[in-house]
Amino acid sequence: MSEVKTEFSETSADLKVESLPLSHVSVEIGHLYMEDFVRGVGAVQRTFAAAAPWTRTAQAPQAVGCDKESVRISTCFLIDDYFSRFSSPAEVIPMVLAAAEREGVEIDYLARESACASASGISPAALTLGSLVTEPVPGTTGARPPLTETGWLANGQRSPGTSQVEAMAKPIPWQPPRESARRRHSIFIDVELWDERGGQRTWSCPMLAAVWQLMRLGLLRDRGRPVVTPQDWADPCFPEDWEDLPPVIRLKPKAAAFAAYTTLSVLSPRFLPVELAVRTILSQFACDSNVFAEAAGRAMRDAMRLPDELVDRVRYVFAAPGDIDPA
Numbered sequence: 001m002s003e004v005k006t007e008f009s010e011t012s013a014d015l016k017v018e019s020l021p022l023s024h025v026s027v028e029i030g031h032l033y034m035e036d037f038v039r040g041v042g043a044v045q046r047t048f049a050a051a052a053p054w055t056r057t058a059q060a061p062q063a064v065g066c067d068k069e070s071v072r073i074s075t076c077f078l079i080d081d082y083f084s085r086f087s088s089p090a091e092v093i094p095m096v097l098a099a100a101e102r103e104g105v106e107i108d109y110l111a112r113e114s115a116c117a118s119a120s121g122i123s124p125a126a127l128t129l130g131s132l133v134t135e136p137v138p139g140t141t142g143a144r145p146p147l148t149e150t151g152w153l154a155n156g157q158r159s160p161g162t163s164q165v166e167a168m169a170k171p172i173p174w175q176p177p178r179e180s181a182r183r184r185h186s187i188f189i190d191v192e193l194w195d196e197r198g199g200q201r202t203w204s205c206p207m208l209a210a211v212w213q214l215m216r217l218g219l220l221r222d223r224g225r226p227v228v229t230p231q232d233w234a235d236p237c238f239p240e241d242w243e244d245l246p247p248v249i250r251l252k253p254k255a256a257a258f259a260a261y262t263t264l265s266v267l268s269p270r271f272l273p274v275e276l277a278v279r280t281i282l283s284q285f286a287c288d289s290n291v292f293a294e295a296a297g298r299a300m301r302d303a304m305r306l307p308d309e310l311v312d313r314v315r316y317v318f319a320a321p322g323d324i325d326p327a
Contacts, residue, residue: 017290018225020218021257023072024304025064027055028216028265029105030077034084037092045099051266052103054317058264065262067303072256076109078212081242082117083205089238089245097251108255109230115247116211117203124211124220124227125203129193133286147193154190155280156180181283191277206277210285213278213314215248218259218295219287230258261299261306262313269318282311 030047037044057063061071077096086092093110100107117125134147134154147153156179160172179186193207214220220227233249248258267275287310299306307313 016224017221017288017294019294020226020259022218022295022298023074023256023258023260024061024066024262024302025058025071025073026216026258026260026263027058027073027075028078028263028267029055029075029100029107031080031265031267031271033080034086037086037095041095041099044096045102047268048100048103048105050268050319052105054264054266054319055105064264065304072260074108074256074258074260075106076111076216076258077107078111078113080113082112082114082203082208085242088240089242090240093238106252108252109248109250109258110233111212111215111228111248112242112245113208113212114242115228116208116215119228119247122222122227124215125194125207127220127222127227128207128211128214128281128285131286132281132284134284151194151196152190152192153281153284154188155283156182156186156188158188158190189276189280191280193281206274206281209274210278210281213263213282214285216259216263217261217310217313219291219310221288221291226259261295261302261304262315264315264317266317266319272318275316279311279314282314283309285310 029051032044032047036047055075058073059071061068064071064073077100079092079096096110097107115124117123129148132147132153154177157177159177160175177186177188177190179188191206192204194201194203196202211220215228218226228247230248230250231246232253233246233251234253239245250258265275292310296306
């Protein structure tokens with residue numbers, strides 16, 4: 001009888017992680033809601049006017065933490081076609097590009113927000129959800145359903161429930177929530193990642209914005225492959241339907257890489273609550289260790305030292321008009 005030898009191996013260990021070209025910084029030139037586009041080209045142009053000085057500032061190596069004499073910078077603009085399907089690419093995109101040109105701002109990449117939910121047959125949002133590792137809270141019993149069922153993510157310990165107690169038992173006094181990484185006082189955040197109606201899941205704005213940051217950092221992978229690859233778009237005409245537009249298009253053929261070591265988003269102050277929620281999500285995202293380490297190593301060789309924490313690679317300027325969030 002011959003001896004049978006069997007070998008077991010992890011399938012994931014055989015996956016090859018693809019590298020991405022990386023710029024030093026990805027600059028997001030504002031973000032607009034449907035209501036802003038409805039107001040016309042003037043509202044769009046004001047957004048770019050506020051972003052223009054900071055786009056120029058990002059071109060200074062010291063401003064982005066690089067020791068080189070010049071840096072690779074790519075600019076991007078995200079259009080919300082997920083929560084509201086207003087107008088068409090054929091009408092909206094030329095307006096956006098014209099407004100940017102009037103303010104001396106070049107847009108290298110244009111992306112659809114729906115691509116953060118679904119792109120090329122995969123769901124970047126679902127991939128991100130699968131990599132969230134919630135912090136264990138001391139003293140909890142595990143009675144609360146897991147994140148994948150509730151759709152809520154917190155940055156610490158929630159206030160315990162006080163309504164359900166055993167008969168004749170002493171009432172449980174109210175206790176405050178507690179932030180895990182507090183300094184002295186807590187800033188407790190509880191973020192809704194999605195909701196469901198009629199069996200249809202709708203991802204929240206903070207969740208999609210977190211995915212958008214991960215895409216721009218080049219850290220999100222599906223079985224080792226990047227979830228989105230920008231496609232060149234040289235045609236001066238744009239389609240009538242959003243579905244006919246690729247998830248991310250490159251408008252400038254010689255533009256620096258879409259993904260970057262760090263990101264800078266120039267936004268209106270109305271996005272402060274959303275971006276605080278984004279940082280809460282990213283602080284609990286478990287990035288592939290090989291992808292994360294590769295970015296840090298390449299940045300070091302590129303004269304740029306990256307922070308050890310993922311959220312510290314994401315930067316903001318809140319400079320645009322501070323209208324109230326219409327949502």
